[in-house]
Amino acid sequence: MSLVKFRKQPSNHFPSIWDDFFKRDLFDSSNALVAGSTLPAVNIKEDNDTYHIELAAPGFDKKDFEINLDRHVLTVSSNKEVSNETEEDGYSRKEFSYASFKRSFNLPDSADESKVSAEYSNGILNVHIPKKEEAKLQPARSIKVK
DSSP states (O other): OOOOOOOOOOTTOOHHHHHHHOOOOOTTTTOOOOBBBBBOOOEEOOOOSSEEEEEOOEEEOGGGGGEEEEETEEEEEEEEEEEEEEEEEEEEEEEEEEEEEEEEEEOOOOOGGGGGGEEEEEEHHHHHHHOOGGGGGGOOOOOOOO
């Protein structure tokens, strides 16, 4: 019997798809892939007058989104189904895909819920939530001591 030296793989190798699959916890909510659905990435910004929510949702149309506001909770959802069927030369081919997501955001009391607006452009859904007038930041000023 002879001994063979085992050579450890370098640490910068790419894991196979199976390695990644078996390392996933399908019930982990921080996982982007859960039962075939994905959650869009979200940026939330605030300036003096408005809160801005940006959702990355490429491949959708503006008619695919549903935005609801109920009791200070803004909910953005989408259901999209695409189906293609081809028949030629005695065979048929049917392909379909389905994508959906739902994200909810608790709005602060300073949000003016009556003026919320949204637009979809270049794969980004932008939701603008204006602040109430009394909640807008006042510019810094110096106070003189008497």
